[in-house]
Amino acid sequence: MYELAILARGGVLLTVWAVAAGWSPGRLAGRLRRDGWQRICRGAWAAPGKDVDWQVRATALQLLRPELVCSHGTAAGLHRIERLGAPGAAHPLDHLHFTAPTPTRSTHGERIRVHATTFLTARDRSTRRGLRTTTPARTVGDLIRAAGSREEAVVAADSALARRAVGGVRREPLVRYEDLTAELAAPRRGARRARSWLLLAEASSGSxxxxxxxxxxxxxxxxxxxxxxxxxxxxxxxxxxxxxxxxxxxxxxxxxxxxxxxxxxxxxxxxxxxxxxxxxxxxxxxxxxxxxxxxxxxxxxxxxxxxxxxxxx
The missing domain is CATH 3.40.960.10 (VSR Endonuclease)
Known part of the structure; x- marks a missing residue:
């Protein structure tokens, strides 16, 4: 039977890993409580003293559900794409957002939203900060298609197109205008309105x-x-x-x-x-x-x- 810290990955421990290593559920619960492990969500725990931020939560959820891909605002945080109303791209303001291929049901629970889609190919996926996420082009496409206002849409497009310092980190442009044009070309819900908003984007914008x-x-x-x-x-x-x-x-x-x-x-x-x-x-x-x-x-x-x-x- 291994110590819990050895079983954890990046400070995250799944209950199923501990049980598979020989821990009984009852003994495991007592040890987690005594040692100060922090519950992230059902079946996942963070090591004592670890800062349980949104990235740790996303890591735990992806370990529990390998089909989940970070998307929308969560992917924007990973890529450092600024959004209207968010204090910083590295700090998603709302629920954690994931996209998963159907037949996964769309869910909207406590602080998590899973978008089910048939439009998720290998070209739409990348890895950022150890998390599976949509590419910058797909992320901006999702944000613009789902945007509630013109300003929200253009802010996301401008940010991805520009060379920016975001959250104290300077980065190069994430996409080209042609990439976003191609992403929004497919006949999907919100695409026509999104294409009209993309015409307003400018890579020279600074904030x-x-x-x-x-x-x-x-x-x-x-x-x-x-x-x-x-x-x-x-x-x-x-x-x-x-x-x-x-x-x-x-x-x-x-x-x-x-x-x-x-x-x-x-x-x-x-x-x-x-x-x-x-x-x-x-x-x-x-x-x-x-x-x-x-x-x-x-x-x-x-x-x-x-x-x-x-x-x-």
Whole structure:
């Protein structure tokens, strides 16, 4: 009979492994309780002191049910794809989401959602951080098809298409636009609407707040350039979030991760000053993520007024 710590994998122990190794159910229950093992779900335990986060829960569920593949928001967390409303891609905000081939029934229980599908091939699967997951293209396709709003869909697409620092980790683009076009080409539920939203995606977007700002600004019939390259007087390359070139107006959107440290604040102040030294720039407007998400009309009104003022000079 092996010690429980030896039987565990990555700090996760399944009851069936212990029983197969010779532990009786009664003795096992007492030992787990005395040693401080933590119940993850029925039939799965975490080692004493282990942080039982969403990845540990997903690991336990995949060990119990090998057919489960992380998908939707859970796959987005693994790939570091940002979502609207989530505090970070590495922290799924809602239930754990899995996809499994039929005849698995779709289930929606306590903190877990299993999507049953006939559309899950080997090309749709990958491994990330030790977990079976849908590929970035399939993940974004699932998110856009299931999105409840245009903003939610485009934020996910922009994030996957862009080079980003997410959750403190810098990563390269995860997909190409052509990959997402191919993923959404199949006649599946929500695909037609998803294809129309994909047309609004831009790989140059720097954050979810910037994506939403772009959509809101265009809703107001304002069409600036996004992330255009500019040179300061000393030759430094800068890319303002938005530029109305004819009027010389730059618009900057500060995401939730704005500042954070004294050094980051100092860099931002230096960048703001440098941006105003670009020959193309006559004025810079800055908006917080809160203004973008909660007061977009105020933002677009301010932009329109500044454009009128600059045009009249």
């Amino acid at each position: 979810p707040a910037e994506t939403v700002a772009r959509l809101r600004i265009r809703d107001a019939d304002l069409f600036p350039e996004s992330q255009p390259p500019l040179r300061t007087t000393d030759g430094r390359l800068l890319r303002p979030d938005f530029l109305f070139r004819a009027e010389g107006l730059a618009v900057e959107v500060e995401g939730y991760a704005f500042h954070g440290t004294r050094r980051a604040h100092e860099r931002d102040v230096a960048r703001f000053n440098a941006l105003q030294s670009c020959p193309e720039i006559r004025r810079v407007l800055r908006f917080t993520a809160g203004e973008v998400f909660h007061h977009p009309d105020r933002m677009t009104t301010t932009i329109r007024a500044a454009l009128v003022t600059l045009a009249s000079r």
